[in-house]
Amino acid sequence: MMASMDELRAGVRRSLPEVELITDTDLGDKVVEAWALCLSQSEFTSIDEIIGAGGPDTSPLRGGTQTDHIRGVTRMALGLVDQLAEVVGDSGIDRDLLIACALCHDVGKPFEFSHANQKRWRDNPGASGYPAIRHSVYGVHICLTVGLPEAVAHTAGAHSREGDFIMRSLENTVVNYADHAFWAILERAGRLEPLADGRVVT
Numbered sequence: 001m002m003a004s005m006d007e008l009r010a011g012v013r014r015s016l017p018e019v020e021l022i023t024d025t026d027l028g029d030k031v032v033e034a035w036a037l038c039l040s041q042s043e044f045t046s047i048d049e050i051i052g053a054g055g056p057d058t059s060p061l062r063g064g065t066q067t068d069h070i071r072g073v074t075r076m077a078l079g080l081v082d083q084l085a086e087v088v089g090d091s092g093i094d095r096d097l098l099i100a101c102a103l104c105h106d107v108g109k110p111f112e113f114s115h116a117n118q119k120r121w122r123d124n125p126g127a128s129g130y131p132a133i134r135h136s137v138y139g140v141h142i143c144l145t146v147g148l149p150e151a152v153a154h155t156a157g158a159h160s161r162e163g164d165f166i167m168r169s170l171e172n173t174v175v176n177y178a179d180h181a182f183w184a185i186l187e188r189a190g191r192l193e194p195l196a197d198g199r200v201v202t
């Protein structure tokens, strides 16, 4: 059954309680709107329904979902800047913006991970490309559509390999390291499921 936008928004707030850490309520509302919009364009009705993996072909988190990834990266990003500040002082990072960037870095995943899109693209990659649009690029579209700041769209689009071709912002640099650390730590801790061929791929 189709979920209404209000149901999707309420679900995003339940999945991502870290939205409440953003003091600028307009910015927090736009983070919720971004996820609700992307979910509405997929068959998913909750971030919890999306497999907890970095990509459609990488090893998922054992006993976790995409929600755990988004929450983990957001808290790890805050941990990085907070703990560093204890030693070297404030790095001048905009805390609200950092939280919004971290919460939205994978906002395009409902589109890229959609089973319907995956089937369509795999059936005829010559027509669509595979994937037609990665979650990073689709995330830029979503962020700008809901009126999120350019800095959040930049992190969605360049937290990933796309960012290797440009210079990342301060917030995006933190999110990029937190994102990679999330997968690297959990892989080494044996917390990722092997793929069907037995390999663990991050």
Ligand SMILES: [Fe+2]
Binding pocket: 054, 069, 073, 105, 106, 179
């Ligand atoms: Fe991520």
